[in-house]
Amino acid sequence: MPALAQFPGARFFHEGQRSPMIASMGKRLVAEGCGKYRTGPGPEWTEADQQSYAAWQRKIGFEGADANGIPGKTSWDRLRVPAPPPAAGGRVASPVPGHRVTTAYRVKGPHWSLGYHTGADYAAPNGTPCVAVLAGSLVRSGFDRSFGDFLVLRAGGFDYWYCHLSEQTVKRGSVKAGQKIGEVGSTGNATGPHLHFEKRPAGGGFGTDVSPTW
Ligand SMILES: [Zn+2]
Known part of the structure; x- marks a missing residue:
């Protein structure tokens, strides 16, 4: 089983943040039918990531401010984001x-x-x-x-x-x-x-x- 990416904390997810972990998260959101991407998902945190993540939060029963699209530990752990392999x-x-x-x-x-x-x-x-x-x-x-x-x-x-x-x-x-x-x-x-x-x-x-x- 591949290692899972540990939750990096909610403050990690802000405009301009770039990480292969964000692309790995996006692929999981698409696989869960929550993708709101026109292009991507990619490594940079965008509005589309936030909308997709909000769809995931709603899918697992979160509402209101708990479905604001900013990852929290509970929803992150349930998404099971694979740790991205390091780029060659x-x-x-x-x-x-x-x-x-x-x-x-x-x-x-x-x-x-x-x-x-x-x-x-x-x-x-x-x-x-x-x-x-x-x-x-x-x-x-x-x-x-x-x-x-x-x-x-x-x-x-x-x-x-x-x-x-x-x-x-x-x-x-x-x-x-x-x-x-x-x-x-x-x-x-x-x-x-x-x-x-x-x-x-x-x-x-x-x-x-x-x-x-x-
Ligand atoms: Zn020490």
């Missing part, structure tokens, strides 16, 4: 598709053993898919008391650490950019479900972290 050669936007950094890299705080945050956190519900940010190789998987169940993706001379996972879908070997490798969890030292995403030079130990970009 395209950049993966987030290690947790549809989710942004919630605690930044290098923030200072006494509860981190080095006095600062060694990675970037992406808060997301338990079970949200985590994907390889680049094509590379999974070189390590295991459990650490702090990092919980983790995976290490090696690509371009760097290691990308995926920590606190609830599931390690792939543990070793080559992976493609955008391929699902695990799921968000709260294993190890975590106060709630999130991905701790950390970048180090290949083989580097704790404390060799660099800014977690890719």
